[in-house]
Structures are given as structure tokens and as C-alpha cells.
Amino acid sequence: MEFFEKSNAVKLRSHLDKYLVADDDQVETRQSRNGSSRRAQWVVEVVEGKEGHVRLKSCNGRYLTASATPFLLGMTGNRVVQEDFELGSEWTQQWEVIREGFQVKLRSWCGTYLRGNGGMPPWRNTITHDEPYSSATQNWVLWDVENVKLFEDLDSFSSSVSGDLCLWEPPSPASVISVKPPLKNSKLQRNSNKFMSGKDFFMNAKAVRLRSNHDKYLLAEEDEESVTQDRNGSSKNARWVVETVPGYDFVIRLKSCYGKYLTATNHPFLLGVTGRKVLQTQPERLDSSIEWEPITDGSRVKLKTRYGNFLRANGGLPPWRNSVTHDIPHRTATQDWVLWDVDVVEIHVQSSPDQNPSAPPLPHSDSLNCEPHTKSKSFKFSRQESSDSSVSSPRKAEGRIIYYQVAEDDGSVEDEGMQGYSLVFKGSGVEELTRKFEEETGLEGIIVCCRSPLNGKLYPLRLDLPPNNVTMQVVLVLPASTVAREFEQQGLL
Structure with a gap:
């Protein structure tokens, strides 16, 4: 409710960066990019006797x-319209405000949520109330709240709302500000240790490196726009300056070494998938797209955006491999892709009159840029190890090397003579190997196959791997492919 407590009126901005507006026909509602219009302004009325509930009045x-009329026959979403206040049905005009990070969800009388729809017409720009059943539509019920100062005092506000609200003048740009929850002395801050411990990873840090679950560092590319992963943690491009908001x-x-901010954009990384691009940008105004909320997870952190997504280091096959997006990890195999180790490479030196002058100086970035790749098991600095084992060549991996390729729909493989990609596998079970491939590629339900040396046909692996760690060549078959259906017909699965 803190989003609405200090405002006469608000604007609601959907995940599509469009505003909830009231049409001039005084019935329909929709989304529009024109946030300066009076139709995007909604007067807030607190519902007496119901904590956290509001009514929103249009111009x-x-x-x-929240009506009971379906938006389209056969679909789940119902229409959201404008109606006059009427005793006996006023409960349909009450919305429960539920905070979700930097945003809110508005829950209707029947448990559904106000939803800004995307996609193709007739869905595009429409407003319904519905449950987000699909993971791809989870963000459609999240709204940014902008505080609109319509009047200087409540007396003039009260005397004006009874008149023609359509005569309101749009507020000046200076009077429209993004609402930020008052975290000081808030119940959330008092009761949550999760956020405080997340911040401790960056306490007094002037610059850090972020290491992904794939043991690669978050890197600012030389084009001064792209963000990727790379194993070279000693590069200046892996260094990120920390600023508090x-x-x-x-x-x-x-901020990257090029003076640009790590930004969660609204641009899809690939059409048809949920991940969105993370770039380096230098916005004219420092907005919430460059703000990240550290959330602790064991000895690592997750970095959450205002959209409720997380900074994600992708694995798998190109073009996913080494890419960085922001997304919600819906599958178990990708849960760890949003976890990051924090290596502090420079701190803010705070002089103190009680500091011992004979004490050794604190480490700076020059001495830490080439430190060994050690996990940050605490929020303090990792000590430099003099042991040769920490800086020598990497230990030889135990297990067998398995080369793999992903088959086309008919079972064919591009570049048949190539070895393809590889991974190191320590076990011998086929089920364990399949899970390993799912984690590596990001694909679900894959079938691990080998090719017969006699006729060249693919057959699913069913027996354990040979006991000796010999190099193997396998082919991954997708579960919805033609060759997978043939396996089922032949009783091989």
C-alpha cells in the first residue's frame, strides 16, 4: 500500500511500458504509450475497513x-471496464494491492489479477483480469506505479473530484515521479534479513567481479554495448564499479569499464523465448532499468530487476552459450544459472583516527585483478594463497570426455564428420548422463543415442557406459522429433 499512500492519483505502467488508460467512450480500458494524457491518470480511493484495498477512478x-463478461468466448480473461459506483456491486471495483519487488499486482474480487495483454490482435493493448497460467505471461500482471500530483492540497482535490474530472490539466513533467517504496523504517526492512544479507556482498565495495555458475565472469564487450561471459577474470572488462541508489x-x-550501466532491457534475446537482453547503456535519466536488487542464496547472490527477473548466465548451445539475459528460471536445470559469486576487487578506503598506522594497507584493484579464481565463501576478502596449486595449471578433470551433437527432426546431424561439443562425465549411468546433458544444453526430455557402426542408424542408450573412461561420441534427439516417435513405435523407449 505504500505505493498509493502519498498520492491523490497514480499512473499504472504495464510490462510492455504502456499505460493503463480510460477510453473516451467511458466504458472501455486499454494500454497506451501516451502517459502524459489525462486518460492515464487514476484517482486513488482507499476502501474503508479493508486494509490494502483501493478503488481507481478514471478521468x-x-x-x-473487474466485470464477469469474458473478453473472448472460450478464453479465460474477463473484461475490465469503467462503471459508475453502485451499492451492491461496489466489490467489483475494489482492488487489493500486492507488492512484488519494485512493482505491484492488483487482485480483483474473484482472485484474478489486472493484466496488460501483449501478443497479436485482438489481444494486443487490451486489459483483462485473469490468472497468469503460462510462465510466459507471469509479468503481464505486474505494474509500475507512478505518483501523479494533481493538486496542491487535499481541499482543492475534494472540491474538484465532484466536478467534471475531464477538465483536469495534465501535470507538468516535474510533478510526475516514479514511486519508490519508503524502505527506511518500513516493516519490510525491519522483518527481512534476506535483503540486508544480500547487500552485505557489496558492503564497502568500490568494484567487483561477478562469476557465474559456469565459472565464467560477467564481461563488458568492447563494442560498449554487449554483455557476455568469459573465463578471463583478469581482464579490465570483468570489473564493475558499484554504485548505491x-x-x-x-x-x-x-558500471562497466566503459562508463556504461548494466541494463535490463525489454528487448527479447530471441523471438519466441522468455529471456530479455542485458546490455551496457548510458541512459539520459537514471531509471530503474539499471537498478539491481542483491538477494542472497547461500554463499552467492541473485541480482533481481524491477521486472522480477534475475540476471542469468546462460549455458547450452549457441546462441545461448556465454550469453547473459534477465529471466525467471522456471526449470530445475537452470535454477543455478541466476546465481553469482561476488569477488571484491576494490574497496572504499575509510580513514579512521583509531587506525593503526603500522597495519598493512588494504588491497586495491591492481593487486586483486589477477587473483586466483576462488569462490567467495564469505562477505570478506579471500586471502591471497601462496600455494602453487591455486595458480598452476588447472587440475586434470576426472572422468570421460563425451562429444555430442544435436540431431535434426529426421535424425540427421550437420557436419557429420565433426566431433561437435564436449563435456566431461564422471558417472556411468544413462539417466545421470541425460540429466547432465539437460543441464548443459538447457533442453528438456532429450534422448541420448549412439549410432550403429553397422548401418549408421541411431539407437537410444539403454545400458550403463563402459567401466573404462574411454572417449565417446553420442547424438542428442529431441523428444518431439520424428525420430523420437519412431523410437516409440519400435518400442525402444
């Missing part, structure tokens, strides 16, 4: 209402 003097106790910005 037409009518209330945002004023007014927040657990939100940071990360």
Missing part, C-alpha cells in the same frame, strides 16, 4: 471494474 469519473537500502547499479 471520466467512473471506476475501474539513493533512497534504497539494498539496490545497486553496476
Whole structure:
């Protein structure tokens, strides 16, 4: 409710960066990019006797209402319209405000949520209330709240709402600000140790390196726009300057060596998939797209965006391999892709009159840029190890090397003579190997196959691997492919 407590009126911005607007027909609602229009302004009325519930009145003097009329026959979403206040049905105009990170969800009388729809017409730009059953539509019920200052005092506000609200003048740009929750002295801050411990990873840090679950570092590319992963942690491109966000106790910005900010954009990484691009940008105004909320997870952190997504280091096959997106890990195999180790490479030196002058100086970035790749098991610095084992050549991996390729729909493989990609596998069971491939590639339900030396046909692996760690060549078959259906017909699965 803190999003609505200090405002006469608000604007609601959907995940598509469009505003909830009331149409001039005084019935329909939709989304529009024109946030300066009076139709995007909604007067807030707190519902007496119901904590956390509000009504939203449009410039037409009518209330945002969750109707029982389907938007399209056969679909789950119902229409959201403007209606006059009427005793006996006023509960359809009440919305429960539920905080979700930097955003809110508005829950209707029947347990569904106000949803800004995307996709193709007739869905595009529409507003319904529904449950986000699909993982791809989870963000459609999240709204950014902008505080709109319509009047200087509540007396003029009260005397004006009874008149023609359509005569309101749009507020000046200076009077429209993004609402940021008042975290100081808030219940959330008092009761949550999760956020505080997340911030501790960056306490007094001036610059850090972020190491992904794939043991690769978050890297700012030389094109000064792209962000990738790389094993070269000693590069200056792996160094990110930490800035705290004023007014927040657990939100940071990360600036690359090119002076640009790590930014969660709204551009899809690939059409048809959920991950969105993470880039280096230098926005004219420092907005929430460059703000990251550290959340602790054991000895590592997750970096959460204002959209509720997480900074994700992708594995698998190109073009996913070494890419960085922001997304929600819905599958178990990719849960660890949003976890990061934090290596502090430079700190803010704070002089103290009680500091012992004979004490050794604190380490700076020059002495830490080439430190060994050690995990940050605590929030303090890892000590430099003099042991040759930490800086010598990497230990030889135990297990067998397995080369693999992904088959086409008919079972064919491009570049048949090539070895393909590889991984090191220590076990011998086929089920364990299949899980390993799913984690490595990001694919689900794959079938691990070998090719017969007699006729060249593919057959699913069913027996354990040979006991000696010999190099193997396998082919991964997708579960929805033609060759997988043939396996089922032949009783091989």
C-alpha cells in the first residue's frame, strides 16, 4: 500500500511500458504509450475497513471494474471496464494491492489479477483480469506505479473530484515521479534479513567481479554495448564499479569499464523465448532499468530487476552459450544459472583516527585483478594463497570426455564428420548422463543415442557406459522429433 499512500492519483505502467488508460467512450480500458494524457491518470480511493484495498477512478469519473463478461468466448480473461459506483456491486471495483519487488499486482474480487495483454490482435493493448497460467505471461500482471500530483492540497482535490474530472490539466513533467517504496523504517526492512544479507556482498565495495555458475565472469564487450561471459577474470572488462541508489537500502547499479550501466532491457534475446537482453547503456535519466536488487542464496547472490527477473548466465548451445539475459528460471536445470559469486576487487578506503598506522594497507584493484579464481565463501576478502596449486595449471578433470551433437527432426546431424561439443562425465549411468546433458544444453526430455557402426542408424542408450573412461561420441534427439516417435513405435523407449 505504500505505493498509493502519498498520492491523490497514480499512473499504472504495464510490462510492455504502456499505460493503463480510460477510453473516451467511458466504458472501455486499454494500454497506451501516451502517459502524459489525462486518460492515464487514476484517482486513488482507499476502501474503508479493508486494509490494502483501493478503488481507481478514471478521468471520466467512473471506476475501474473487474466485470464477469469474458473478453473472448472460450478464453479465460474477463473484461475490465469503467462503471459508475453502485451499492451492491461496489466489490467489483475494489482492488487489493500486492507488492512484488519494485512493482505491484492488483487482485480483483474473484482472485484474478489486472493484466496488460501483449501478443497479436485482438489481444494486443487490451486489459483483462485473469490468472497468469503460462510462465510466459507471469509479468503481464505486474505494474509500475507512478505518483501523479494533481493538486496542491487535499481541499482543492475534494472540491474538484465532484466536478467534471475531464477538465483536469495534465501535470507538468516535474510533478510526475516514479514511486519508490519508503524502505527506511518500513516493516519490510525491519522483518527481512534476506535483503540486508544480500547487500552485505557489496558492503564497502568500490568494484567487483561477478562469476557465474559456469565459472565464467560477467564481461563488458568492447563494442560498449554487449554483455557476455568469459573465463578471463583478469581482464579490465570483468570489473564493475558499484554504485548505491539513493533512497534504497539494498539496490545497486553496476558500471562497466566503459562508463556504461548494466541494463535490463525489454528487448527479447530471441523471438519466441522468455529471456530479455542485458546490455551496457548510458541512459539520459537514471531509471530503474539499471537498478539491481542483491538477494542472497547461500554463499552467492541473485541480482533481481524491477521486472522480477534475475540476471542469468546462460549455458547450452549457441546462441545461448556465454550469453547473459534477465529471466525467471522456471526449470530445475537452470535454477543455478541466476546465481553469482561476488569477488571484491576494490574497496572504499575509510580513514579512521583509531587506525593503526603500522597495519598493512588494504588491497586495491591492481593487486586483486589477477587473483586466483576462488569462490567467495564469505562477505570478506579471500586471502591471497601462496600455494602453487591455486595458480598452476588447472587440475586434470576426472572422468570421460563425451562429444555430442544435436540431431535434426529426421535424425540427421550437420557436419557429420565433426566431433561437435564436449563435456566431461564422471558417472556411468544413462539417466545421470541425460540429466547432465539437460543441464548443459538447457533442453528438456532429450534422448541420448549412439549410432550403429553397422548401418549408421541411431539407437537410444539403454545400458550403463563402459567401466573404462574411454572417449565417446553420442547424438542428442529431441523428444518431439520424428525420430523420437519412431523410437516409440519400435518400442525402444
